[in-house]
Amino acid sequence: MARVGVFVCFCGANIADFVDVPAVVEEAKKIKGVKYAIDYKYMCSDPGQGMIRDAIVAHRLTSIVVAACSPRMHEKTFRKALSDAGMNPYLLEVANIREHSSWVHQKDKKAATEKSSDLVRMAVAKSIANEQLHEISVPVTKRALVIGGGIAGIQAALDIADARIPVVLVEKSPSIGGKMAQLDETFPTLDCSQCILTPKMVDVASHPYIELLPYSEVIELDGYVGNYKVKIKRKASYVNFDTCTGCGACVQKCPVKVPNEFNMGIDKRKAIYSPFPQAVPNKPVIDAEHCTMLLKGKCGICAKVCEKGSIDYTMQDEIIEREIGAVVVATGYDLWDPKPYEEYGVGRYKDIINSLEFERMVSASGPTGGVPVRPSDGKIPKSVVFIQCVGSRDEAKGIEYCSKICCMYTAKHTLLLHHKVHDSHAYVFYMDIRAAGKGYEEFVKRSQVETGATYLRGRVSKIYQKGEKLMVRGEDAQIGQVVEVEADLVVLATAIYPYKDNPELARLLGISYDKYGFLSEAHPKLRPVETAKAGIFLAGCTQAPKDIPDTVAQASATAAKVCGLFAGDTLLKDPMVSKVNTEYCTGCQNCVTVCPYQAIVTEEIPMGHGSKEIRIVAKINEGVCQGCGSCVAICRSMAIDLAGFTDMQIINEIVSI
Amino acid sequence: METEVKEKIVSIEKPHLEAPPDWQPVIMGILCNWCSYAGSDLTGTSRLQYPPNIRIIRVPCSSRVDPWFIIKSLQTSADGVLISGCHPGDCHYISGNYYARRRFLVTKKLLNLVGFHEDRVQFSWVSAAEGPKFAKVVTKVTEDIKKLGPLHLYKKENI
Amino acid sequence: MDYTKQIQDIAGRLFSEEKIDLFIGYRNTGFDENQVPVLIKHYKDVDQLLFTDKSVFNLANYLKYEHTRNKRVGLVVKGCDSRALNLMLTENQVKRENLYIVGIACEGVVDETGEKAQNCVECVMPDAVIYDEILGTPSGKRDYQVNADIRELDGKSLTERQEYFEEVFESCIRCNACRHSCPLCYCAKCCIDQETATLFQGANTTSSAFHALMTWSLHLAGRCVDCRNCEKACPSHLPLHLLHKQNEKVIYENFQEHLAGMIQDDRGAFYKYSLSDPDDFIM
């Protein structure tokens, strides 16, 4: 027999002024099952909670109703009061008579009082059906997966590993380093990218807590926060990394030449290659698409010259499985393809390049030995036009958003150009200079003063060839005239675009992405590094365009999140999750399709008691279930119910008035 | 015109007994925890007034609402039902309100077929920031139901 | 339409090849020209089988019962029956490998008056959509048409509809024959009989009938294939199809022309959604 205690709060004047609280108490006393009802000035205060605790003991109450402010406000407080009195905290129900009554019916005290009584009645009815619930504790596998070996992935991996948490770092290309490894110098300090990055790369390789899986891709992830299982495909490198010494003899002798991705195809690499001199791991891989041996079955020079005999043409892709507790996604970005800008003659003129190509040219270790040259004739350009916002901030031909870093690196490029080719002159077509960041504005100023670059505010409308030169025609909005600039080289600041495989990756991870393919954070302001799926975090340009400092900061933030997640041996979880009554379950599995979290699996149970025949029924994975109740509402046989919001509780509420 | 039609319906839809002069409708409000319930709290904190006829039930998500609850409400206590959830795309549980939306439409139409006025069961998307909207919605629903008069159809006490 | 011979041959063949343990078909009632379902267990009985335009019942219904479970069953399905079967397969109620399905390219069956039955006149898919072999020449999918009675009801005023259905619910005796005759009502324990539901309602009242039938039809919304087994089973001859047809109409018109069980692994309309679903009825 239920023994409900009702505690009605004055909330100072907030409730008392517009609701006849004593009347509500009197009404409450009449409700079937209510053993004790009382009011007090501030139920949430210590004495107020004290009253609850004492009453629970004194009147052997089986459930508690507090009529006060919104449960979103003080539910936790009162639950604590219950557990302090040795009662299961989930036997509490809150009747929201402040937000839902006293504050919204201030002109009609009678009606407000009646309504409050009804709300109490409903709460009592519900509380009678309440069950004892216990927080679910989920075990945690204390190992993190980091997807992407760019600066974001590297930073996240190192920070997590430094907390003595094992990390699996997966990188799709043969070496970690990402886009940052391709850069020459970095704004606003102009320190050389390689010099600050490569030490970190080496740390990754040598860190006892990091398992580096280069030339690999994540192909499957199941499980839930703290208990993920990941399948990783390790692509065949045809080189045995254990025995290979990285001497590079094979690379020298390889007769096949193909465009070098790392250098944006400006020069050629071999079919067996390691992307760049400081690569980590510094072992070559064979590019199966181009290797004569693998294509035609003859050649095999690399195998001949390899003293260690590390070359193995029969190597196959292997699938690696790991158990992990959390995931950091750091897949970075691609450059947007400026094909739609036909008026620029993109693709028709060799001497129009994108900024990353320029970056490679001016890089000391780059294909042109650090001097920018015209791809068409190899001459050193004297007049260079930089065009900003190619794709960015252009709804018509490109994308709406601002790529954030172009203003800065273009300023950097003008400086680098000035340093490498002293008698050169830079023209910059821009829309706005966006230099928000520590030392950024100063840097732009500096570059303008040092290089004397001509900044033209306006869009470029056409580029055409005139003799050797490229004629760049655009508007100079400040003088309101069309200007034509004679250029030897044109550099397009093409937009940052999400890594092309993001949507596919997002699908297999079960997280969401926006219309461009950037992975979506859980909350734009308050949860910028989490995804909607617990235990999966985002770092770097995979979430939005970012510069290096922001990327590193976000990467470290994800590390902090992961460490927090792994702080205890188990995760505590709200017990308001679905449960299956296998007796009624028909195994139609509609709930499986409806569940947004893949929290419902199937299990086989005996047909009847002691029976040999088996049948399939639904099984809730409490760790994953978020308690939305979608499955409950669609379950025709009412075999699923949601703890805390059971059919019985809700129907009780409905019929109580 | 609209009202005329309603008058007609009112007069017939309560064949059993006339509404007492001081009659006040009971409206069952089922709100999702993350958007609409929060929104209704905001209505309170910003002291926006609305008619006191609604009785609010909190559910985690509009997708928790089994059409059965609606039928039950109409069969037992309520003269009208209002169900409110997160705007499409804002569902705290990713897709809950999309499933709910389908069930709501079908339920509404089915009830209408068997003789319930469309306004008896209403739905709304109210976000956590839309305190004023919640007040507006409740006021509208209450007025609609008042026009329709008390619902005796299939109520147990009439059998 | 008469496939008696072929079906007898097929059943015979299946028994002789020991492909099946039992065969579900139709036979004569013995006292009038109507037919009843029959479960054939032995080769010798196959000559009882027949199939004409009086073979009205949906035999898929018998797959939900104990005595067919985990047996190798051969059965005859018309277009509508096969759609129900499709859903039962999708919802894991039967195992495909246990079935030998004799599909019929149906030309429509007759109702008690001897006229072509309404659901056959309005049938969207007369041919079996899933089968091991099919009898007759498939005529393909037809255009969806709104049920005549629903169209008529739409014309009526709210009040007329309300009075009409009040009578319908009043005449229901809560015998649950509709439920038992429906191949898609296979729940171990129907929600209507569960404590939560029964707790607050009188036994056989208009109110409880309203509650029961509404819930029932909503559980079949987006799943009902309009075989009208329920209606044939109803002792009070309630126009149960009205509820289903209304739901079917709303779903077809609003949710990408969804029709239940047309393709395999296509679940009911309530177990999926589209971003473009109508939203205008929501404030």
Place this chain on the structure above:
Amino acid sequence: MTKLTYFPGCSAHGTSEEFDSTLKLVMKSLDVEMEELPDWNCCGATSAHVMTENLALALPLRNLVLAEKLSNKTMGIACASCYSRMKSTKVEMDNHPELAKRINSTIIEEGEYQGSVDVKSMLQFFYEDIGIEAIAEKVTYPLKGLKIACYYGCLLTRPKNITQFDSPEYPMSMDYIVEALGATATPFDFKTECCGASFSISDTEVVLSLSGTILEMAKESGAHLIAVACPLCQSNLDMRQPDIEKKTGKKYDLPVLYITQLMALAFGYPLKELRPSKHIVPIEQALSHIGEEVETPERKKNPKKAVEAEREVE
């Protein structure tokens, strides 16, 4: 036998008769039956829509409605300006039914607009409905050796959302046709640049400078002549050429021929059929290049072979 409704527009019966006549020849050899739109009216060109939008829509709409009375599915339009007006009217009408109703009401005695007839420029018709291969087949006198700069002007491919044909900035359809005729299309950046047509009377200076650069660049590209598909382009580039030469002091002598004239020639019609007399800049000299040896332009890489192509073995 393809059938086509033919909308000549004012210039085809005036300044650009040679376009009209050669077009008919070409269509004959491509066995397309052209049926001139009976009782067609002015498209309104640029003047109408500076007056009122209604007029600018009503005038073309009448033609569209008339065209729907004929059995043909497509209306081919000679003049680029007429084409632009018709097509944009069609798009407007198809996308805004209530607007369509309103405008239609002003010319209702001509009939109800159905939107059943498709509107195409002659270039578009050649490229899409006839096809490059079909054109190449008809060639009996290949224009080998002839270097041609194809000039599309502003309206044939723009605005993209109206024309829905070829690339708005760097179209190639005419170039392909020219190649099909055996000639060489030169890489020409100014193929869609403005020639200043609308100023040809009001502010000639503008025309001189704008058309000037076009000729300049065409010459740069090494072309012997310019191919056009629009009477206004033709008249501007051809008629103004002497003045431009006077202004810039350069000698271009770049004859400006209609694509149809070149096709007619390649299809084996005698030179006189091209009506050389109609041209300000004499065309014979340029045409004399036919038969000269030219370095064959590099073929496009077969994408399938791309991997192979970028892969080189020492």
